[in-house]
Amino acid sequence: MSSRFSKLASLYSRLEDTPSYNSRRKKLSEFFSSRSPPDVKVAAYLTLGSIGASYEDTELGIAEKMAVRAVADAYGSGEKKVKKLLEKRGDLGDAAALLNEKKRSTLTISDVRSKLIKIKKASGEDSQKKKMELLSSLLQDAPSNESRFIVRIALGNLRIGVGEQMLLDAFAEAFAGGSSHKSEVEDGYNKCTDIGLLGESLAKHGLSSAKRFSITLGRPVRAMLAQRVDKVSDILEKIQSDELAVEEKYDGERVQVHKDGNRIILFSRHLNDITSQFPDIAEALKKSIKRKKAVLDGEIVGYRKGDFLSFQKLMQRRRKYDVSEYSEKVPAAVFLFDMIYLNGNSLLKKPYPSRRKALEKSVNESGMVHIAKRNVSSDFEKIREFFQKSVDKGLEGIIVKSTAKDSVYQPGNRGWLWIKWKKEYSEGMRETFDLAVVGSYHGRGSRAGHFGALLCAAFNPKKDRFETFTKVGTGFTDESFSSLQKLLKKHRARKKPESVVVENDMEPDVYYEPGLVIEVFGAEITRSPSHTAFRKKGKGLALRFPRFQRVRRDKGPEDATTIMEIKRIKDGK
Numbered sequence: 001m002s003s004r005f006s007k008l009a010s011l012y013s014r015l016e017d018t019p020s021y022n023s024r025r026k027k028l029s030e031f032f033s034s035r036s037p038p039d040v041k042v043a044a045y046l047t048l049g050s051i052g053a054s055y056e057d058t059e060l061g062i063a064e065k066m067a068v069r070a071v072a073d074a075y076g077s078g079e080k081k082v083k084k085l086l087e088k089r090g091d092l093g094d095a096a097a098l099l100n101e102k103k104r105s106t107l108t109i110s111d112v113r114s115k116l117i118k119i120k121k122a123s124g125e126d127s128q129k130k131k132m133e134l135l136s137s138l139l140q141d142a143p144s145n146e147s148r149f150i151v152r153i154a155l156g157n158l159r160i161g162v163g164e165q166m167l168l169d170a171f172a173e174a175f176a177g178g179s180s181h182k183s184e185v186e187d188g189y190n191k192c193t194d195i196g197l198l199g200e201s202l203a204k205h206g207l208s209s210a211k212r213f214s215i216t217l218g219r220p221v222r223a224m225l226a227q228r229v230d231k232v233s234d235i236l237e238k239i240q241s242d243e244l245a246v247e248e249k250y251d252g253e254r255v256q257v258h259k260d261g262n263r264i265i266l267f268s269r270h271l272n273d274i275t276s277q278f279p280d281i282a283e284a285l286k287k288s289i290k291r292k293k294a295v296l297d298g299e300i301v302g303y304r305k306g307d308f309l310s311f312q313k314l315m316q317r318r319r320k321y322d323v324s325e326y327s328e329k330v331p332a333a334v335f336l337f338d339m340i341y342l343n344g345n346s347l348l349k350k351p352y353p354s355r356r357k358a359l360e361k362s363v364n365e366s367g368m369v370h371i372a373k374r375n376v377s378s379d380f381e382k383i384r385e386f387f388q389k390s391v392d393k394g395l396e397g398i399i400v401k402s403t404a405k406d407s408v409y410q411p412g413n414r415g416w417l418w419i420k421w422k423k424e425y426s427e428g429m430r431e432t433f434d435l436a437v438v439g440s441y442h443g444r445g446s447r448a449g450h451f452g453a454l455l456c457a458a459f460n461p462k463k464d465r466f467e468t469f470t471k472v473g474t475g476f477t478d479e480s481f482s483s484l485q486k487l488l489k490k491h492r493a494r495k496k497p498e499s500v501v502v503e504n505d506m507e508p509d510v511y512y513e514p515g516l517v518i519e520v521f522g523a524e525i526t527r528s529p530s531h532t533a534f535r536k537k538g539k540g541l542a543l544r545f546p547r548f549q550r551v552r553r554d555k556g557p558e559d560a561t562t563i564m565e566i567k568r569i570k571d572g573k
């Protein structure tokens with residue numbers, strides 16, 4: 001029997017009032033440790049504000065206008081009154097809770113998810129009306145505090161400050177003998193990105209089950225990432241391998257291709273299903289991959305008749321509408337560089353040379369499907385030559401890969417088996433950082449009424465929070481400025497999000513939920529009492545002379561540069 005949803009709703013209320021990371025994690029872990037495994041699964045999804053795994057399409061598709069109507073309908077008040085309350089409180093969940101006088105709770109955790117799934121599934125011509133009626137009926141069954149969180153989940157903005165990292169930490173404490181086992185739990189998540197399934201399995205079988213997960217079709221693993229070095233010669237020190245494979249580094253969108261018979265699914269680095277954005281690439285892959293079941297790793301790039309297009313150009317293809325028009329405007333191709341699953345077998349533990357061989361044997365190249373160009377050698381000069389050739393071709397650099405016996409595919413890991421070397425490093429240019437926008441300051445003069453500067457934060461994965469690193473006010477073009485204005489609207493928060501750590505003197509005029517990631521150039525990392533990244537003795541790391549570079553729409557906030565990476569760059573390691 002599933003537990004009452006009221007227990008989960010009251011946990012959410014308590015979390016909203018608890019600022020400390022450790023206390024929040026403790027509350028979560030206490031809750032999870034006393035739930036049945038199926039409830040752990042469902043509660044995990046709901047706690048992240050969703051009804052399923054992150055790679056699934058979980059949006060309910062109900063417009064805020066219809067949700068307003070559902071609240072009005074459920075609690076017998078006029079829509080005007082609901083709208084007024086919404087304006088006043090800035091949150092429809094809070095408005096619902098104020099209007100709702102119901103006391104008795106009957107809903108279970110599993111009821112709530114099943115009913116939300118029904119809302120998602122409502123389709124057809126009058127789908128908005130159907131969704132509205134279903135939500136209204138669910139709200140009629142929910143007492144005040146429960147309706148607050150149901151509405152927020154339905155609209156996709158639960159905002160209780162719990163991210164994947166905190167949930168994994170809570171799982172470690174609840175089921176795996178404590179936080180010291182977080183990395184093993186995380187490793188389970190790198191392979192099983194369905195956080196509900198992972199939680200259920202940990203609740204049922206304990207920590208050993210996290211190790212048993214492997215890759216399966218239709219469920220993406222987290223992408224393996226590359227380290228960076230300061231001097232190109234450091235690569236030799238870091239990669240313990242007689243021969244090195246040097247591959248071209250393509251600047252586009254990371255993609256994990258799952259092929260199951262005639263079906264192709266494309267997952268982004270952030271584990272979103274992006275197949276519908278690239279129907280042309282999916283079609284080309286279907287023809288090119290000779291195997292029935294396979295998972296491949298690669299990069300989609302803008303590509304016109306042999307010329308690489310810019311990353312910004314490719315990002316124009318991130319759209320729901322006019323997809324076919326844009327596949328012509330911005331032609332793309334995919335460059336495959338790894339193969340991690342073949343006809344029922346995981347290749348994750350195979351060394352790079354045998355995965356590469358499997359890749360080459362499994363793919364017929366075409367105008368739209370390529371295998372990453374590479375060179376394998378033990379001669380360092382060859383690496384330099386290959387790098388120069390790649391840059392001359394308009395590429396951003398190279399990825400050097402170990403060919404040693406232990407060169408396995410490490411999902412979600414930024415290790416020393418892959419090292420990137422980019423053009424700007426070799427030119428002694430400044431570093432770039434991918435940072436989450438967490439606030440903005442009002443502009444003056446020509447920017448009056450808009451933002452003047454953005455407060456940007458790095459990610460602290462250990463504490464699942466965002467620590468401020470710099471304030472960016474330059475580098476915007478008219479175009480990027482107005483697009484940022486639009487993109488940021490979606491993330492506006494009423495108050496400081498729990499997951500953001502800000503010093504008083506850096507308080508922005510507007511806060512944003514970490515969501516949008518931008519790439520920022522900087523000249524120097526210093527220590528400053530105004531920033532909170534990697535704070536020690538009252539001073540955090542801070543980036544001087546920052547300059548906006550571009551929006552990284554392919555990255556989620558948890559993919560932002562971490563505070564550990566920044567520390568490493570500062571120390572020159």
Ligand code: ATP
Nearest residue numbers: 225226247248249250251253254299337372399420
């Ligand atoms: P950057 O910001 O430097 O582009 P990133 O933060 O997106 O990098 P990194 O892991 O640091 O990600 O760099 C590796 C990325 O480079 C991969 O995620 C992938 O998207 C891309 N890439 C391009 N070509 C290759 C290749 N041949 N092998 C591996 N990754 C490649």
